[in-house]
Amino acid sequence: MFVIDCPNCGPRDQSEFVYGGEAHIARPTKSEDMTDAEWGEFVFMRTNTKGLFAERWWHATGCRKFFNMLRNTATDEIHAVYRIGEKPPKVDADLPATPAGEASIGSGNDAVKIMRADAEAGS
Amino acid sequence: MTAPVRRSPLAHRKPASAPDDLLHLSERAFDAKIVLRGTPDILGPALAEVAGVEMPEPTRSTTSDRHRLLWQSPDEFLLLGPKDTELALLDALQAALDGAHVQIVNVSDYHTTLVLAGPKARETLMTLSTLDLHPRGFTVDQVAGTTFGHALGWLVQTADDEAEGGPVFEILVRWSHADYLFCELTHGARAFGMPESKPLSGELMEI
Structure with a gap:
C-alpha cells in the first residue's frame, strides 16, 4: 500500500484509487484498415516494464478523474504525477535498481538465468 | 389525514x-442536494445569484446563510440546501443556466x-x-x-x-x-x- 498524490485532491491512500493500465497508448485512427493482428497488438499487448513505467490511475472515491503516474514497478516509488494529455516529465532516477539489486528484467531469480545461459552456451 | x-x-x-x-x-x-457539472466560470455567476454562494477552491466548500456548495471534482459541485427546496432550486438554476454547457441533477434522494x-x-x-x-x-x-x-x-x-x-x-x-x-x-x-x-x-x- 502506498500514498498517491492525486493532482486534484492531494495525497490519499492507494485504496481510493483504481489502476488504469499502461498510459500513452493511442487508439488507432484508421481502425477499419487494421488486421486482426494489429488489433490484438493494440488491445492486448503491453510492455510489462520492470522499472520506470507510465501508467494511468483513476481516483475512484474522490474526484473520479484519470491521471498519469510514473512509478518504478520494482520498488513502488512514485516519481511523477501528471495530468491526462500531458507528456511524461523527465525524471532523474537511478533505474531500474531494486532494493535487492535484482536483474532489470525477469523474476530476479538470477540463479535460474545463469543456469539457462550455461545450457544455451553448451548446446 | x-x-x-x-x-x-x-x-x-x-x-x-x-x-x-x-x-x-x-x-x-431530505436536504436539497443538487449536482452541478460544468466549469466554475460558467456555474459561478448562476450559483451566486440563486444560492448566494461563491465557487469553492479545490477540496473546500463555501456557505451562505441557507446553502453550502461542495467541491467534488474540477468540474463537479454539489449544492446543499434546506429540506423541500430542491425543486425551486432546480428551476432557478435551470433558468439561470439556460443554454449553457452544464448538467444539473437533483440527487436529494x-x-x-x-x-x-x-x-x-x-x-x-x-x-x-x-x-x-x-x-x-x-x-x-x-x-x-x-x-x-x-x-x-x-x-x-x-x-x-x-x-x-x-x-x-x-x-x-x-x-x-x-x-x-x-x-x-x-x-x-x-x-x-x-x-x-x-x-x-x-x-x-x-x-
Missing part, C-alpha cells in the same frame, strides 16, 4: 450519543446526511477512514470523498474544533449504505461509551 410520502433510510434508528457530550450521531434526511458532532468525532472517523484527520490536515469547510469502511461517502467539516461542543462533521452517504455506516460509526465510538445502535423495529443487523 396526510400520507407519509418519504421515509428516511434511518427512520428505524434513534440518534446515538456517547456520555458527557463526547459524541452525538444523528441523521438529517440519492444521499442522506449523517451528522457527527463532539470532541471525539475525529477519533471516531479515524477508525473508519484512511484520510489525514488531524486538525491540521482536515479543517473546517474542507471536503473529501472517500470510503468509510465499505461505504462511499463525502465528508465535510461544518464547525470548527474550537466551537462550542466540539467539531461537527457531516457525511453524505448513499441511501442504502446509511444504515451500515450508522452502525459502523456507533461501533467505532464504543471506546467513548457509545452504545450499540439497536433498530426500533425490523431485523437486527449484526456487524
Whole structure:
C-alpha cells in the first residue's frame, strides 16, 4: 500500500484509487484498415516494464478523474504525477535498481538465468 | 389525514450519543442536494445569484446563510440546501443556466446526511477512514470523498474544533449504505461509551 498524490485532491491512500493500465497508448485512427493482428497488438499487448513505467490511475472515491503516474514497478516509488494529455516529465532516477539489486528484467531469480545461459552456451 | 410520502433510510434508528457530550450521531434526511457539472466560470455567476454562494477552491466548500456548495471534482459541485427546496432550486438554476454547457441533477434522494458532532468525532472517523484527520490536515469547510469502511461517502467539516461542543462533521452517504455506516460509526465510538445502535423495529443487523 502506498500514498498517491492525486493532482486534484492531494495525497490519499492507494485504496481510493483504481489502476488504469499502461498510459500513452493511442487508439488507432484508421481502425477499419487494421488486421486482426494489429488489433490484438493494440488491445492486448503491453510492455510489462520492470522499472520506470507510465501508467494511468483513476481516483475512484474522490474526484473520479484519470491521471498519469510514473512509478518504478520494482520498488513502488512514485516519481511523477501528471495530468491526462500531458507528456511524461523527465525524471532523474537511478533505474531500474531494486532494493535487492535484482536483474532489470525477469523474476530476479538470477540463479535460474545463469543456469539457462550455461545450457544455451553448451548446446 | 396526510400520507407519509418519504421515509428516511434511518427512520428505524434513534440518534446515538456517547456520555458527557463526547459524541452525538444523528441523521438529517431530505436536504436539497443538487449536482452541478460544468466549469466554475460558467456555474459561478448562476450559483451566486440563486444560492448566494461563491465557487469553492479545490477540496473546500463555501456557505451562505441557507446553502453550502461542495467541491467534488474540477468540474463537479454539489449544492446543499434546506429540506423541500430542491425543486425551486432546480428551476432557478435551470433558468439561470439556460443554454449553457452544464448538467444539473437533483440527487436529494440519492444521499442522506449523517451528522457527527463532539470532541471525539475525529477519533471516531479515524477508525473508519484512511484520510489525514488531524486538525491540521482536515479543517473546517474542507471536503473529501472517500470510503468509510465499505461505504462511499463525502465528508465535510461544518464547525470548527474550537466551537462550542466540539467539531461537527457531516457525511453524505448513499441511501442504502446509511444504515451500515450508522452502525459502523456507533461501533467505532464504543471506546467513548457509545452504545450499540439497536433498530426500533425490523431485523437486527449484526456487524
